[in-house]
Amino acid sequence: MIPPASSNATATAQGRGRSRVRAKAMLALVALALLAFFLALPEPGDERVAPPAEGFVVRDVRVFDGEQLLPRATVVVRAGRIAAVRADPTTASTDDAAGLPVIDGMGLTLLPGLIDAHVHVWGNALAETLNFGVTTVLDMFSEPVAAQNLRRTRDALSPRAHADLFSAGYLATAPGGHGTQFGLPVPTLTTPAEAPAWVDARLAEGSDYIKIVYEPRDANGLGPPFPSIDRDTLAALVQATQARGRLAVVHVSRRAPALDVAAAAADGLVHVPGDRVRDDGLARQLRERGVFVTPTLSVLASLAGRGPDGTPTEGERLAADPAVRPFLTPDQRQGLGRSFGSRVSAFQFEAALATVAELHAAGVELMAGSDAPNPGTAHGASLHHELELLVRAGLTPTEALRAATTTPARRFGLSDRGRIATGQRADLLLVRGDPTADITATRQIERVWKNGAPVQRQRYPEAS
Numbered sequence: 378m379i380p381p382a383s384s385n386a387t388a389t390a391q392g393r394g395r396s397r398v399r400a401k402a403m404l405a406l407v408a409l410a411l412l413a414f415f416l417a418l419p420e421p422g423d424e425r426v427a428p429p430a431e432g433f434v435v436r437d438v439r440v441f442d443g444e445q446l447l448p449r450a451t452v453v454v455r456a457g458r459i460a461a462v463r464a465d466p467t468t469a470s471t472d473d474a475a476g477l478p479v480i481d482g483m484g485l486t487l488l489p490g491l492i493d494a495h496v497h498v499w500g501n502a503l504a505e506t507l508n509f510g511v512t513t514v515l516d517m518f519s520e521p522v523a524a525q526n527l528r529r530t531r532d533a534l535s536p537r538a539h540a541d542l543f544s545a546g547y548l549a550t551a552p553g554g555h556g557t558q559f560g561l562p563v564p565t566l567t568t569p570a571e572a573p574a575w576v577d578a579r580l581a582e583g584s585d586y587i588k589i590v591y592e593p594r595d596a597n598g599l600g601p602p603f604p605s606i607d608r609d610t611l612a613a614l615v616q617a618t619q620a621r622g623r624l625a626v627v628h629v630s631r632r633a634p635a636l637d638v639a640a641a642a643a644d645g646l647v648h649v650p651g652d653r654v655r656d657d658g659l660a661r662q663l664r665e666r667g668v669f670v671t672p673t674l675s676v677l678a679s680l681a682g683r684g685p686d687g688t689p690t691e692g693e694r695l696a697a698d699p700a701v702r703p704f705l706t707p708d709q710r711q712g713l714g715r716s717f718g719s720r721v722s723a724f725q726f727e728a729a730l731a732t733v734a735e736l737h738a739a740g741v742e743l744m745a746g747s748d749a750p751n752p753g754t755a756h757g758a759s760l761h762h763e764l765e766l767l768v769r770a771g772l773t774p775t776e777a778l779r780a781a782t783t784t785p786a787r788r789f790g791l792s793d794r795g796r797i798a799t800g801q802r803a804d805l806l807l808v809r810g811d812p813t814a815d816i817t818a819t820r821q822i823e824r825v826w827k828n829g830a831p832v833q834r835q836r837y838p839e840a841s
């Protein structure tokens with residue numbers, strides 16, 4: 378979730394005020410949805426006892442293995458894991474594939490199940506996510522109890538009807554700060570001295586990593602209209618988190634606070650700044666400190682809203698895609714039709730695209746994250762949109778695919794996923810065409826497997 382309009386030299390104070398009112402109304406809507414659905418996550422059910430699926434073979438298939446394209450390969454799956462990957466199908470033995478059903482992969486591409494590195498999970502989110510071949514999500518703030526339940530079965534290889542969840546739980550923010558407006562009982566803090574105990578409490582609740590909101594006002598008093606923790610508290614939270622062997626990731630929306638995050642050597646930024654590119658050394662400092670960035674262009678596009686000439690929003694465009702639309706729930710279709718709709722933010726979206734290009738050119742590691750289910754986004758579907766937007770910002774399709782597979786897996790320590798390699802969890806996505814040539818081919822989904830078991834994709838007919 379990102380805040381409403383922040384400082385922008387081209388905006389009038391009036392414009393900022395109007396967009397804030399609209400954004401507040403939108404936040405109220407989101408808050409209602411949160412309260413209604415927070416406790417409705419899927420139950421772990423029988424996963425503890427269900428055996429893994431037996432296996433299958435995909436032959437003569439293009440494989441994006443998480444790093445590069447193998448033009449023609451055979452992949453063997455057994456008991457929920459990848460048993461073999463043969464890049465040259467003519468030379469290797471087929472003993473390990475004996476007795477397994479064979480899928481002809483001619484014309485298709487097999488990819489690792491995708492990872493969405495920025496979501497908020499409640500309600501039916503994890504099933505909606507898996508419906509689009511996104512097999513793992515990194516939640517960046519939600520109520521911790523549901524994640525605790527799912528964590529008990531997360532490592533199992535049994536078939537399941539939902540994506541795997543890794544979660545920050547509650548976020549670190551100041552009293553009245555961003556994240557407190559949704560009605561959840563977020564434990565807040567104001568001083569560096571409180572940081573170690575705050576981090577310990579989250580880890581005791583089961584948080585996989587720590588998410589921090591850092592939105593201080595600038596020297597002119599400009600910035601979001603809510604309080605933030607200060608720089609010393611940010612540094613203390615990062616230090617306490619890393620001292621306990623966990624990742625500290627930070628929500629920012631502007632460059633100046635992002636420079637503080639680089640100085641604090643946090644592990645990642647979970648939005649890209651939306652103010653203009655300038656020569657402040659940000660990209661170089663992020664690169665030197667090894668700070669990754671999850672731009673969340675999908676939600677920044679939603680902030681921009683509809684073009685002045687009435688062109689559809691990015692969310693509306695995604696919802697109209699015939700490869701996407703039949704698999705969206707009615708609620709998801711509605712969500713993609715919503716936007717924050719602030720005129721100020723059209724500039725921010727263009728600036729965000731330019732900043733992604735700047736960071737990419739400097740060698741900063743980027744991750745694909747949608748920030749679903751904010752207005753203008755939908756779980757699962759918007760990750761495919763995010764890949765398209767990363768390519769629009771200048772990544773090659775292969776680089777964008779790494780941002781949704783190997784990069785998040787490596788940086789978040791998820792060693793069993795994100796690649797197609799022997800021993801990896803068999804979370805797989807089979808699509809028509811070649812997404813390393815045309816990134817929108819990731820939406821042409823032929824099959825999805827979670828833990829080696831086929832996923833029955835759900836269609837949602839339109840009301841007539």
Ligand SMILES: [Zn+2]
Nearest residue numbers: 378379517748
């Ligand atoms: Zn978010």
